Amino acid sequence: MTLAMMGGTARASGGARGSTAGAGSVGLRAGVLFLTALLTGCIGDQTGATLQPAVVAVPAEAPRVIGRDRTNADADHAKLVASFGGEYRWPAALKLLTDVTDRLVRATDRPEEAYAVTLLDSPVINAFALPNGRLYVTRGLLALASDTSEIAAVLAHEIAHVTLRHATARTELALRSQLVSRVVADVLNDPVTGAQLQNQSKFTLARFSRDQELEADGIGVKTLARAGYDAFGAGRFLRALSRSTGLKAGTGQGGEADMLATHPGTQERITLVTRAARLIGAPGLGVDERARYLAAIDGIAYGDNPGDGAVRGHRFLHPGLGIAFEVPDGFTIENTRSAVLGTTPEGSRRLLFDQVENAAGQGLDAVLKATWNDALEAGSLESRTIGGHPAVTALSRGKDWTFRLAAIRVGDATFRMIMAAKGATDPEAAFRRWTESLQAVGAAETQALRPLRIQVVQAGAADTVDSLTHRMVVPDRAGERFLVLNGLERGAALRSGQGYKLIVE
Template sequence: MEHAGRREEGTGRRLWAAPALVCAALTLSACGNIGNVGRFEQAPPTAAAAPAKPNRVVQQTPNSEREHERILSAYGGAYDDPKLEALISKTVDQLVAASERPDQAYKVTILNSGAVNAFALPTGQLYVTRGLIALASDTSELSSVLSHEMAHVLAKHAAMREDQARQAAVVTRVVTDMSSDPDLTALALAKTKLTMASFSRQQEFEADGIGVGIAARAHFDPYGAARFLTAMERNAALKVGKTALDPRAQDFTSSHPATPERISNAQTTARQYSSPENNERDRETYLAAIDNIVYGEDPSEGFVRGRRFLHPKLGFTFTAPDNFTLDNTAQAVIGVREGGSQAMRFDVVRVPAEQSLGDYLNSGWMEGVEKSSTEDLNINGFPAASATAHGDQWQFKVYALRFGSDVYRFIFAAKQKSTESERNARETVNSFRRLTLDEIQAARPLRIKVINVQPGDTVESLSHRMAGVDHPAERFRVLNGLDSHAQVKPRDRVKIVVD
């Protein structure tokens, strides 16, 4: 969670739309089916041909510069790692040479975020998070991500989406202005939304197909895409568990296809280029490059350890209730209880010093607040206030707490108000306190360490060496691409998380 001085959370009236908000905060991007791959196919360069010098100068536009700054702000800035940058640069050069447009320039920025994500701007600016890099197990998996994003640029998907969005906006405006029948209006708008979602899904399918082809012609293992998509799905399952708010559950209007469908399509495309056996994955080079990479959150922006959130830079901590999983996003700390019946949000807002916290809670930023429920409090020496609010499907308990010049909000949501949900909210807020100097000095990031498996080592024994992560055995398997029955062998090189 970023400090208010760097990024302030908006204070719109529907700040908490509980199910959608939690899903959006925890959802990983998923992408899918193969479009017209043939028009992007190109024979690999012959041995006699002199390799073209890659074009590294990306043509900036005012829009791309604004987007670049927005992306850096949202994802913790750029992550500086010369070893990784060299590996990525070499990988991109190979992919560009095998693509339909070897003259297209690309620039890759590694983002300082533990999220698993990658995206591209139409200019050729590509972005990958260090969380994605830590999850990948070899260069071929990374190449599948980069080639997928390059495919979006080559296919001009962003421009096509803009055209489609403009058409949808016109349809929406015409339907709204001309129709007096609310049912017909709703039906027309729903059809427009479905058309946009289908269009976006088809683009993801097409980018997958194009990307696998580029990677294969660049002599990377074409099955890297399917392996990495599998790792993404397993990582998402670990992050939220099997709850009603599971972000992997794709509805019909989702803009990205479900991951299992992408895996199947990626495997089908890869078979057009080779069989699964004996493809070069370049695992050793990759593991050497990612050794010691920061894993998870950057402590300077706060981090989660189990149920506890700590922010050494701002000097506070709190602990979430039992059975809650916390996720630290750029805008807020989101917590979801196993099963999805309760959720919480913690963020920072600007409240004038002269405005009381009780008045702030009743100022209209959230609908359904019971003014009569407002209560002034003192929480561990900090002035605070609480109130109750009601929604259509959720019941809320809201707290505002003044810490120095900042005001922090705890928003707790429960599908049914109960003694337990009230106790969870109260105990979490009461756990908010200052960090000690020793705690601040001890705060350091988790890192990926690459080690050799020794005789007698097992998945279970190695997972016990993992620090600061939940589900250590399952996470060890996901990080190392091991299925539920696979075991390690002496001299294998594996990733563990250390502090």
């Protein structure tokens, strides 16, 4: 099923269309983006409209600013930081990032450049740079990296984007392509050719951006080695990213980018950076400073902020909304800022939970119809009581998916629960179990909810992967998560006295 944004709503071919508000009472347009993700299966680390974890995205911003324009730059910085949950205050990690950045800059061809690092309070795995020398790293990325050389590889890549002036070049190319398309369409009165040129420019820009990523990878590895770090740290981090993407998708395998994505496929990048590192020398020539890195991130928050909702065991709780529900068997869920999304490993079933806005006095059947613009099957609307709360459920059949929907009123809030099954199979039984698990939770339970954090422990002589995994507090696949977090392969033996990351409360 393909969805495309049209005037603030989502239009579907043979399937669902709707506009939603988010689980945190976010606007209607944001909900549409997440419903698009639900139906297409592009469920990844969410950063606005970005549906795939992007370690090195570089927005096309204005060039470096001075004087009066700095006010605008500072305002843009504040907005960007706010969109990622604000700054994350962890002095030890920020000092390490700043020290590594200074060391890398001295090893570049532009050692006079000035950079400032901001640590973002976001669980997504992300880092990016602005042309004015601002670098951003999320705490989610810090949790994934295993040593200083890996985080240095990410920063070296971002610095390469700035020194190579990639954002400015990409902006100029985009503007030039738009101008040519408009001249052909408007001035030469040939809208068909203009549209064709515009589509071609999208492919050109995507290919240009991908080439920039590969160029930044190559320059980044060289900078990494010049600064004295292990040049193979870039490949290790990209492998961890690939495994993390696969773990989130429920496959356990590495994820790949779409051919039109800004970033090349992860495997392609791993091959490039590994080849570049081998040209420099053998593994072990540079330092990885693993102990220093682990000491700097010991205790940082992991995953979602509990105030925005969290999974504990097989239960999802949202303190702000005052609700909880059981995660259906076989589903892996992800709590985004606008909705809760879920999928089964093979992708044949999906779910969405969000909060919807409704007019005063509007009935639940009207709410369901208003937020789901595709046809509801005749006679399927049913008034029910779910967890002591009034609710309306319905069935909708698309070309490729079958949907069960519910609108439930808890106090003054209205929530929507949607389960989709690929094909003609009706997911009614699983849907009923899921919706009937929804319940209001009291202040005592929500106040007892504590954030998860990274704890670094030293492995004892008798410790194994299994023994440390049993100490992890995660909703599912603790063993796989332990291996990915610590850069270990299946069957790996632990080194006595070495530090390893655990996820604990």
